[in-house]
Structure formats: structure tokens, C-alpha cells
Amino acid sequence: MTADLSTNEFVMLTESADEGTRSALRQAGQPLHQYGRASIFDAPQPLAEEIAPAEAPMSDMPPEGEASTEQLGLAAFARRRSDEFRMEKENRSHAALSWSGEDNGEGPSPIHPVDGPEFLAEGEQPAPAASLSGRLKGRIAVGVVIVEGTASALRFSNSEQIKVLAEVQNGLSYLAAQAPRKDVTFVHQIKALRVDVPDTTSGSTYEDFERPWRDPALAQLGFGPGLSGCRAYAASLKTALATDWAYVAFFTKYTLRHFAYASLGGPRLVMHYLNDGWGVDNIDRVFAHETGHIFNAPDEYGSSGCNCGGSWGHFGRPNSNCANCAPGGGSKCIMRSNDWAMCSETPYHLGYSGLP
Numbered sequence: 001m002t003a004d005l006s007t008n009e010f011v012m013l014t015e016s017a018d019e020g021t022r023s024a025l026r027q028a029g030q031p032l033h034q035y036g037r038a039s040i041f042d043a044p045q046p047l048a049e050e051i052a053p054a055e056a057p058m059s060d061m062p063p064e065g066e067a068s069t070e071q072l073g074l075a076a077f078a079r080r081r082s083d084e085f086r087m088e089k090e091n092r093s094h095a096a097l098s099w100s101g102e103d104n105g106e107g108p109s110p111i112h113p114v115d116g117p118e119f120l121a122e123g124e125q126p127a128p129a130a131s132l133s134g135r136l137k138g139r140i141a142v143g144v145v146i147v148e149g150t151a152s153a154l155r156f157s158n159s160e161q162i163k164v165l166a167e168v169q170n171g172l173s174y175l176a177a178q179a180p181r182k183d184v185t186f187v188h189q190i191k192a193l194r195v196d197v198p199d200t201t202s203g204s205t206y207e208d209f210e211r212p213w214r215d216p217a218l219a220q221l222g223f224g225p226g227l228s229g230c231r232a233y234a235a236s237l238k239t240a241l242a243t244d245w246a247y248v249a250f251f252t253k254y255t256l257r258h259f260a261y262a263s264l265g266g267p268r269l270v271m272h273y274l275n276d277g278w279g280v281d282n283i284d285r286v287f288a289h290e291t292g293h294i295f296n297a298p299d300e301y302g303s304s305g306c307n308c309g310g311s312w313g314h315f316g317r318p319n320s321n322c323a324n325c326a327p328g329g330g331s332k333c334i335m336r337s338n339d340w341a342m343c344s345e346t347p348y349h350l351g352y353s354g355l356p
């Protein structure tokens, strides 16, 4: 097990593999993650001692200045393997509750309000698969951008940054490990930026709250403003990291219109560090859920207003596990509730290869 997943993850720096390790790598297939030269694989069986995961070289972490994606990815992996992280997962709050929120007597708050950017009006069909996030297959670039402000309440400690990255890694390990052919690799680029703008305390739209910190962050990365800037950043990641697909994930402590949301079909998702009432220890599952939207998977919890029809994701399948109409309210699923679970339809929505 790695953290609370059924994976047997180990990390290798590509040039350091000895013969025993290379043999294990051949069995393990495509890695779940890549961070610079470091790849995280899922071994088919629990690991033998001699290929036990390497410890992150924390001594290489610069005390000040920008740590590399590789250093941060290794630090996140070390955090996931810690007893502390395992306990956080064992004790995660609101486990197995619907994402519907407290109005339904379930989780603490809806994972998205019904007016979220990913929400589609009744009868509206999702956009055709976007060229940057068509399906969960192959190599997928994920640009994780942690945006902090200058005020102390808007800053991230090093430990909080690593927590975010460990949660992202855990959520994406789950999605990659569900691929029947083990042919999904998330290729990370990590940026931690500080922007010199005050918090937004009033506004009405998602954009009112997101634009003030997002556009300066995009400018620091060398891109223009708005969703077109996000799309340009994702496109550049796809080229630079030689991937099939790409998306951008922002984390911040700035006040947001809502704590987690995504553009259906990409190019970006946004999450608040505190993750609302769900809490930081559920960032992994919320992140996996939002990534589902990036790849055109629909919501399945009741308060989303879902129905069992439509044509969703790479295979154009209906949303037949929607809680509002599925027999018995449907089955556990990452798009429906706070579980590591897949219903029968979500794998098709996500576009895995090798499905029956």
C-alpha cells in the first residue's frame, strides 16, 4: 500500500537504476508520475526490500528560492509514505459521503454550486473533447501552480506546499492506477509563485475572485491573462514535457467564489488550500474529482442536478450513475462521493483504454 491506495509505489531516478531495479521497472510498466528525472512506478506486488522507495533528498531542498519540480515531487512522495500522512488518510473527515453537501444531510458543503463554471444547463451537451484533455491515456502534463500573496494569511509554508503536492500526487496515483492498461503517466511541472495583490473580499462571479491573482501569476509564467492564457500555458507544457495532454491546476489561499471548480474539458481547475469543510486531508479526492471534469466526466451527486442521459467524455456515454435517477441512487464513485471508487460509467467518461 502507498498511503491509503492499493498501489505499491516506488521512485527511481532514471539514470540510477541497477539491474534488479530495471527488472522491477519492466514489470511495473509505465510510471504513474514523472517529476523531472524522477519517476514513480506502481509495482505489481509489494516491494522487496532492495527496491524499497528511495527517501527524498531533503538535504538538497534549498532553504530559500525555488525548489525544482523533481525535489518537490520527491518531497511529496516522502510525505505520502510518512506515518503522519497515513494517519491523516485513516482519519479523513466526511469519508464516503456524497459530494452533495449539507443541504442534503451529507457532506459539509457541495463540491460545486450548481452555477459552477463546469456546470451545464439542462439539456446542454458537453463540448467536444478538447484537444488538450481528450482522455486519460498516455502522458498527461499537469502544471501545478501554487499562488500565494504577500499578506501572511495568503502565504504557504514549505510544509503546506509539500502537503498540497502530496495530496495531488495521491489523487492522481488513484486515477492512473485505475487505468486498465496502466498506460497513464502524469508528468508534473510545479511552480510556487507570489503575487503582490490584496485579497478580494467582494464580487459576484468566479472571475471576479480568480482574475486578480491568476493573471499576475500567468504573467510571471510568461503567459497572457484569462482562460486563453491558461490554455496557452497548458499547450506549452504539452510541448515542453512531450505529453499527449495537458492541464493547469491552481492552488491558493485567496478568497474564491467557491473552493473547488474546473472547466469541463480543461484547461484549468482551481482549489482553495483549506478545501472548505472537507478539509485539507480530502484535497486528494477533490483533486481527482476535478481532474475528472478536465477530462469531460460529469458530476454524479444529487445536488449537481445531473440526469442519467447525455453523451459524456471520450466514448460519449450517458451519465447513468447519476444519483438522481440511477437505481438505488447509484454506486460509490469519485464523481459522486468522497470515496476511492469508480462506478461502471466513469472509466468510460474518463476515456481509459482497455475497457471491456
Ligand SMILES: [Zn+2]
Pocket (backbone or CB within 6 Å): 111, 112, 289, 290, 293, 298, 299
Ligand atoms: Zn464536480
